[in-house]
Amino acid sequence: MRLYNSLTRTVEEFRPREPGRVGLYTCGPTVHDFAHIGNFRAYAWEDLLRRHLEARGLAVHHVMNITDVEDKIIRKAAAAGASLREYTDRYTAAFFEDARALRLLPAHVYPRATEHIPEMIELVRRLEAAGHTYRSEGSVYYRIGSFPGYGRLSGLDPDSLRAGARVDADEYEKDDPSDFVLWKAQKPGEPAWDSPWGPGRPGWHIECSAMAMKYLGESFDLHTGGVDNKFPHHENEIAQSEGATGQPFVRHWMHCSHLIVNGEKMSKSLGNFYTLRDLLERGHEPRLIRYLLVGTHYRNQLDFSxxxxxxxxxxxxxxxxxxxxxxxxxxxxxxxxxxxxxxxxxxxxxxxxxxxxxxxxxxxxxxxxxxxxxxxxxxxxxxxxxxxxxxxxxxxxxxxxxxxxxxxQPVEAAPAEVLALLDARQAARAAKNWAESDRLRDAILAAGFVIEDTREGPQLKRRA
Ligand SMILES: [Zn+2]
Structure with missing residues (x-):
């Protein structure tokens, strides 16, 4: 099988490190709102990629992170008067519901950022020990000038690196390579965790490096995302992971192009911004939406019209x-x-x-x-x-x-409470807590539904 590699900018033979097995990391949702169809273009294409690898006999281990702490989430949770967990639980559940509607195969692991803070702290310590960081006002920054390969993935000219310029934001301007934040000092009213550098929270980029390496190892086969993730997010992931381990982080990077609507960039101000829910409410069949999302080659712009x-x-x-x-x-x-x-x-x-x-x-x-x-x-x-x-x-x-x-076949509509039980059972199974998983299965049964485990994940059927 031949796949385009963003790192080498060529279509090349895809060879997993271990014959027959593939470690796949796909950047998951930032759960601050309902995901829009541009997000789902990436998830649907990644689903097609995974299914094709599996159809060709490869055993894929698929990890998709849930980003449940970053700038936007903190701002919106505070505005809603909700705790971080309450706020992100709502949109995490919505994401799983949408993913089921499009029949995306569930990932094998959905690590949440807030449940991996110790791993992130450990990674920042390793980077500190390797001389890639500096501190300022309680925050820790990555000095991109210390990593000679910086810019290789996104094709940035190393001469454009502006030494000393730095950003605190999780997302920043295109083509403006700057030192980026690994650990952010707590600001008043923000959620925080203890660390060797004082109370604070991880930057967005370190989340993916730490969780990818925890579940797939320091070097793995395949990492994907939307083209917007390439810079700075994936560039920074490489700098963090390789800066700490000295190993090549990912062999094969793949990115899908944008989704536009009626020939225009999707944006709220143009009134052409759609979540998956918007489209389903307008009566569009999920099957047709999935067909459109997977039917355009992933490196071409998809015009949704x-x-x-x-x-x-x-x-x-x-x-x-x-x-x-x-x-x-x-x-x-x-x-x-x-x-x-x-x-x-x-x-x-x-x-x-x-x-x-x-x-x-x-x-x-x-x-x-x-x-x-x-x-x-x-x-x-x-x-x-x-x-x-x-x-x-x-x-x-x-x-x-x-x-x-x-x-x-139309999936039996189960009430939200029962779907919540199903999600909780998935989480219990992922944590290998079988007693809890059995308890939740019984609760679902008591509510009148049986679980059928299918390839597309567990489905609920009304009890006969
Ligand atoms: Zn990521």
Whole structure:
């Protein structure tokens, strides 16, 4: 499989460190609000990437962080009169609900920043010992001039590094490389943790370095995010991790391009800013939204528009109609499987396209060509029950990656309290607290639902 590597700026053979196993870190949500569809473009593409790696037989260990402390969160929680935990729990639950609506495979670990403060402090200490930091007014900064590789990922000119300029903000201006904060001294009224440098909190960038290395090791295979994460966030992650360990942090970096709406940058002031919830409330099917999010090559800008929705709807119904026509045949016709070799060739071409840096339009082109051939065979009266089964099997395989090629059965709507119990059970299982997990399963059962563990994560079904 060949994948573009942002670090080398080339499409290269993807070779995991350990044959057959992949460590994958995807930058997760900052839980200060509902995630918008631009965020979900990244999560949906990462889901497609993971599913394709798995379809090719690789065992993926997927870690996605939950950033539950940073500038915006602190400001908004204070404005809402909520504790950090109350405030972020609300939006973390909303994120999981949205991710389920789009059928994103759950990560294996969702580390929360506030639960990994000791790991972050330890990493800052290592950086301090290695001479990469300085202190000022109770805060600790990373001296980017001390790390010769700084700028390699984002392609910044090392000569543009402004020695001594520094920023305290978690996010800062593009193309303005500056010393960045690792540990921020507490300001009045802000939440804080004790540290060797006094009370304070971690900067955003150190969160991902500490949690990625805790769950995937000091060197791992694959790290992804939106193109906005490349600088400064990922550049800083590299400086922090490699500055501390002296090891290459990540072998392969991948970034997806922006999502725009009707040809324009999505923004609240233009009135074209959508959360996933906004779209669902307008009656758009989650299946169609997922199709649009994964249907554009990840390195191309995705234009989310009415026209794209319409076109997507027509494309999905073409697939559905062909499957239905064949399924109807399946109950009456019986004959030789004339289409089977054609289906086999389509399957090979479909996966070969995905092996080529996730060429989704090539893969879907193969699927649509097959749909045309299937329809033509039905028209000629040459399709059989065996052909229907072969086509169904192709759709099932292709859908393990795309997740949209077969109609979605509506998921039983469970009340919010029951969904909260389900999330708590997930957390208990992640913490290997089996007694608690069993207790929560019984509570869900008492509320009238049974849990079915599926590939897309646990689903609730009303008790018969
Ligand atoms: Zn991150």
């Amino acid at each position: 009415e026209k794209a929705l319409e076109q997507g709807r027509a494309e999905l119904s073409r697939v559905d109609n062909a499957a239905e026509r064949l399924a109807r045949l399946a109950t009456v016709e019986r004959g030789e499987a004339r289409l089977a070799p054609r289906v086999e060739a389509a399957r090979e071409a479909f996966f070969a396209a995905l092996d080529d840096d996730l060429n989704v339009s090539g893969a879907m082109g193969e699927a649509f060509q097959l749909v045309r051939d299937v329809n033509a065979a039905v028209d000629r009266g040459e399709a059989s029950r065996e052909d229907a089964a072969a086509f169904e099997a192709f759709l099932a395989d292709a859908d393990r990656v795309f997740g949209v090629l077969r109609p979605w």
